Amino acid sequence: MNSDQLLKAYYFLKLNRALEERLLTFYKQNKVVGGLYRSLGQEAISVGTAMALEPQDWVAPLIRNVGAFLVRGFRPRDLFTQYMAKATSPTSGRDCNTHFGDLERGVVAPISMLGAMIPVMVGVGWGSRLQGQDRVGLTYIGDGGTSTGDFHEGLNLASVWKAPMVLVAEHNQFAYSTPTHKQMAITDLVERAKAYAIPAEIVDGNDLLAVYEATRRALQHARSGQGPYFLECKTMRMRGHAEHDDARYVPAELVEEWRGKDPIDRFTRRLLEEFGFSRQQLAEQDEIIARLVEEDAEFADQSPYPEGSQAQGGVFAS
Ligand SMILES: Cc1ncc(C[n+]2csc(CCOP(=O)(O)OP(=O)(O)O)c2C)c(N)n1
Numbered sequence: 001m002n003s004d005q006l007l008k009a010y011y012f013l014k015l016n017r018a019l020e021e022r023l024l025t026f027y028k029q030n031k032v033v034g035g036l037y038r039s040l041g042q043e044a045i046s047v048g049t050a051m052a053l054e055p056q057d058w059v060a061p062l063i064r065n066v067g068a069f070l071v072r073g074f075r076p077r078d079l080f081t082q083y084m085a086k087a088t089s090p091t092s093g094r095d096c097n098t099h100f101g102d103l104e105r106g107v108v109a110p111i112s113m114l115g116a117m118i119p120v121m122v123g124v125g126w127g128s129r130l131q132g133q134d135r136v137g138l139t140y141i142g143d144g145g146t147s148t149g150d151f152h153e154g155l156n157l158a159s160v161w162k163a164p165m166v167l168v169a170e171h172n173q174f175a176y177s178t179p180t181h182k183q184m185a186i187t188d189l190v191e192r193a194k195a196y197a198i199p200a201e202i203v204d205g206n207d208l209l210a211v212y213e214a215t216r217r218a219l220q221h222a223r224s225g226q227g228p229y230f231l232e233c234k235t236m237r238m239r240g241h242a243e244h245d246d247a248r249y250v251p252a253e254l255v256e257e258w259r260g261k262d263p264i265d266r267f268t269r270r271l272l273e274e275f276g277f278s279r280q281q282l283a284e285q286d287e288i289i290a291r292l293v294e295e296d297a298e299f300a301d302q303s304p305y306p307e308g309s310q311a312q313g314g315v316f317a318s
Helices: 003-028 043-052 066-071 076-083 117-130 149-161 190-194 208-223 252-259 263-273 279-302
Strands: 058-060 137-142 165-171 200-204 229-234
Touching: 003 043, 003 066, 003 076, 003 208, 003 263, 003 279, 043 066, 043 137, 043 165, 043 208, 043 263, 058 117, 066 076, 076 279, 117 137, 117 149, 117 165, 149 165, 149 190, 165 208, 190 200, 190 229, 200 208, 208 229, 208 263, 263 279
Parallel strands: 058 137, 137 165, 165 229, 200 229
Antiparallel strands: none
């Protein structure tokens, strides 16, 4: 990354976190419709992978990938209004949280069933290959999601067809309340990809630059016609599954250990100590972020709910 990109990465990491912190306040005020799923401690994965994409590539973010939406040009207000089911949201209040996309921005809206986006993104990558276009499809999966049938079928299909697809597995130790060792007899998710002859690597998911560089390698591999690539990003889910879940099943020492590996703290230290940024430069970004988050939070708070009569608009082709 050059220095512009480094500063951008800082901006997106901090924006990702500030946005979710503001959402937490809305949640406590009972203004969020449904659950609030956070990516606390996992921000470097969404931001690092999305920043590695080329503009023509496609990405399918899941609930923990707010950072990918931001990198692709969505604003905090898009997430706020989605979470609050406001008429001004990308789905006009018809769907919640991260259940939205935008074909113009190359963002495919997620399907809730875990693993289902893998065959979809295999199709996106393969379709673009058939059209002679240079696009890679990238999506994400949690450790729990790697135990679904769609994961295995999708990876097998991707490998046999050599589809330009990159799968980023966020190994955050828990699938809801189930620790990885209680749902699979392996410790590394890469084993699952290797079973389908897909090249796979383990990445420190809390190191933004490591994630970015590994994703560049993965995309290069997929783009060159060699087929899919699998990244296992080791990380930790620092909150419950969603905010209603106090995660009492997670040992306190484990959370403490990972608090010391916070991806934003680590990246900030490197910017200051290794890449020559000043505290002043970072503080300027923090101010821009705080203003944007407040402006967009206000916008969402003031936005109306949709009219009932509009419920079917955009659902069926006219
Ligand atoms: C096929 C399927 N089964 C169950 C669910 C309900 N569900 C949503 S998220 C989740 C836990 C996912 O754990 P993991 O894949 O490890 O991702 P994480 O939440 O840790 O990021 C479950 C069981 C679902 N969405 N899809």
